[in-house]
Amino acid sequence: MNRFTQALYLLAAGSLAAAELDHTLTAVLKSAGFTGTVGQSLEKKLGRPLNPALADLGRLKFFDPSGGLRNDNACAGCHSPAAGFGDSQPMAIGVLNNGVVGADRSGPRNQRRTPTIVNTTFFPKLMWNGRFFDPSGDPFDSSKGFTFPDPEGTTRFPAKDPAFYHLLVAQAHIPPTELVEVAGFRGTQGTIDPIFDQFDDGRGDAVPPPDKDGFRNEAIRAEVLKRLNGNAQYRRLFGFVFPKVASGGPIDFAMFGQAVAEFEFSMTFADAPIDRFARGQISAMRDSEKRGALLFFGKAGCVSCHAVAGQSNEMFSDFDNHNIGIPQVAPAFSRNTGNVVFDGPNQDEDFGLAQITGKDEDRYKFRTSPLRNVALQPAFFHNGAFTRLPDAIRHHLNVAWSNRYYNPLLGGVAPDLLWRRGPIQPVLAALDPKIKPVDLDSDEFDDLVTFVAGGLLDQRASANGLCAVVPGFVPSGLPVHRFQGCGQ
Ligand code: HEC
Ligand code: HEC
Incomplete structure (x- = not known):
């Protein structure tokens, strides 16, 4: 040859x-x-096209620290757009953070690393130990309701309730109630202060009260809603999507959950x-x-x-x-x-x-x-x-x-x-x-x-793609985090 x-x-x-x-x-x-x-x-499983106005509202909530009673952490503080909407850290840092998302984030750590929200739309079980799940095995199927640990249990998101049409709508009810993530241990100036103050040891990190009956979680949700309903801009934005709000009714937590979930649906990559x-x-x-x-x-x-x-x-x-x-x-x-x-x-x-x-x-x-x-x-x-x-x-x-x-x-x-x-x-x-x-x-x-x-x-899930969804400002007027991986 x-x-x-x-x-x-x-x-x-x-x-x-x-x-x-x-x-x-x-x-x-x-x-x-x-x-x-x-x-x-996605849209076939959802049974309808994505709703861009609802997803955009969810995006604002995802980046707005006002969903957390301490006003210092948002979903995006842990689920970073520069890390595929997962953690910028090896183990999540929640309340009392320094406002930075990236290598220089500091503050007390929680227990686990933040997983991505990208593609969670298709997950039948959520969290590191699968503790939030859809008993039907299909997150789009609410015919059997959704199972969460107590206090939500199997009854907070009941079967066939049209408000809770996807596992992620239910899941979004949880982070605002997490003390170490966004709520803080003492609450803030709002109505729930007495709940925390009775356990307060004066150090600013009182041991949280037990919550077997859901009392604390619902009190926190009520306070988050009070703030949301007190914000004219959010009322207008929710009003575009929910006729009930447009005609003067209150924004409820299912609406918050639906908006956040719609944003997560749109993050399918x-x-x-x-x-x-x-x-x-x-x-x-x-x-x-x-x-x-x-x-x-x-x-x-x-x-x-x-x-x-x-x-x-x-x-x-x-x-x-x-x-x-x-x-x-x-x-x-x-x-x-x-x-x-x-x-x-x-x-x-x-x-x-x-x-x-x-x-x-x-x-x-x-x-x-x-x-x-x-x-x-x-x-x-x-x-x-x-x-x-x-x-x-x-x-x-x-x-x-x-x-x-x-x-x-x-x-x-x-x-x-x-x-x-x-x-x-x-x-x-x-x-x-x-x-x-x-x-x-x-x-x-x-x-x-x-x-x-x-x-x-x-x-599309790389920083180039996801940094584009970071809002410059949010309706609460609170500062948006600084995302280092987005060149900020
Ligand atoms: C026995 C089941 C099992 C097998 C087999 C397995 N994995 Fe895993 N893998 C897991 C579990 C469980 C985790 C999460 C463990 C944890 O964080 O505690 C994981 C995590 C990972 C991670 C880290 C992901 C993250 O988000 O941190 C990577 C990467 C990975 N696996 C790749 C692989 C590859 C490649 C193989 C084949 C060589 C493999 N795995 C085989 C169960 C398995
Ligand atoms: C303090 C950091 C932090 C904040 C703030 C936060 N999360 Fe998370 N998120 C986590 C961690 C950590 C986990 C995993 C926890 C576990 O498994 O114990 C998680 C899990 C999730 C999951 C499940 C992902 C999976 O793979 O199963 C979703 C969905 C999610 N979060 C959405 C949100 C939304 C929506 C918000 C805002 C309303 C939010 N998170 C706020 C840290 C955070």
Whole structure:
């Protein structure tokens, strides 16, 4: 063979291999039940087109700190547009923050990392332990109502109530009542002050009263509504969408929930290279991403938890809880670094699902993270124990090894999370049997990372896309946070 025919031969062999790769991946996706069409199904599932005026109202509420009684935190303070609407931090910082969203955000930490709201429209179970869920398994189906932990329980959002037509409408009722997120422990000047003041120890962070009967949550919601109804601009904006408000009736909490949910519906970004490939555009993925996808759906076993079929709505999660041996990091013990009491004898653990079920065997179990747009996150897992995507993936391949050599300092974890580590032995002793050591050579590992990073990324969810929705000002007149990742 001369050089020319050799080159032709190699080219032909290469394209044969490429054709084989496309063929195999197409077949694998098909048998996994992956169609790449979930993003396009939004309006069909909703049964109507999106309502732009309602979504825009939700956008303003999402960025307006007035939904929190302390006036110092909004949804976007934790769900940052520069991080795919997930956390800019390894572990959320809520009330008493410094007004910055990004690497320089400071204030007392809560317990977990903020997950993205992008594509949550398709999640049948919400939160790190799946504690808000739709018993029908379909978040668009309210025929069985929605199940939340007490005090909301199964009755606050009853079955078939037309006001609560989607799981996210119900979910939006919760953040305003979260003391460590936005409400604060003492409330503010409003009517609910007496509720907090009776528990006040004078330090500004009184231990919150128990709320078995929902009294506190409803009192907080009433106060949020009082402020909303006292704002002429919001009344006008809600009036455009809700005839009842236009004719003088009050804005109620379901309306608030519907607006926020509509904004979240509009943040559907599920058209990644893997989706386009599955719809027949074979050039949408690079060869390395295709090889990585084959590993993800095959030898590496990822799809057994990061599922795509049926109720998973092609979100790369089985929406089930598993213990995959994540190192336990906790904020340093001093008054300003944390405002949630962690679990366990030394208050340095997170019991995950067991917080809800009370069962020992559910300890350390967390919901399989949906993986779309995961490359936009600055930190990974429920506590931000890893800050680089390859490290988070490598952890899965050998959990024992990962924990033996885990070093949060080298891993780039924030300084206040370096000092207190919960015990790892009880975590490893209860590891999910599905998480088995997987042997990949370094080329395979690179392909897998390339697939998870690039193959699942819808560019519209990147900072370029999402920073465009940050409002310059909000109807309450309160300052909007400064989003560092948006160049602010
Ligand atoms: C203090 C930070 C903070 C604020 C403020 C906040 N969130 Fe969250 N959000 C979180 C954290 C942390 C979680 C996960 C909590 C858990 O699982 O225990 C979460 C979970 C969620 C989820 C579920 C996501 C999933 O993958 O299941 C949605 C939806 C959501 N928040 C919407 C909102 C909305 C809407 C607002 C404003 C009304 C808001 N959040 C305000 C931190 C915050
Ligand atoms: C036994 C079920 C299981 C298997 C198998 C599995 N994962 Fe996970 N994965 C999880 C769970 C559960 C979490 C969340 C754990 C937590 O935060 O405590 C997670 C989290 C992740 C995260 C971090 C996402 C985030 O938002 O922080 C990535 C990335 C990831 N998995 C990728 C993979 C890859 C790639 C594979 C295949 C090598 C894989 N996983 C196999 C259950 C699994």
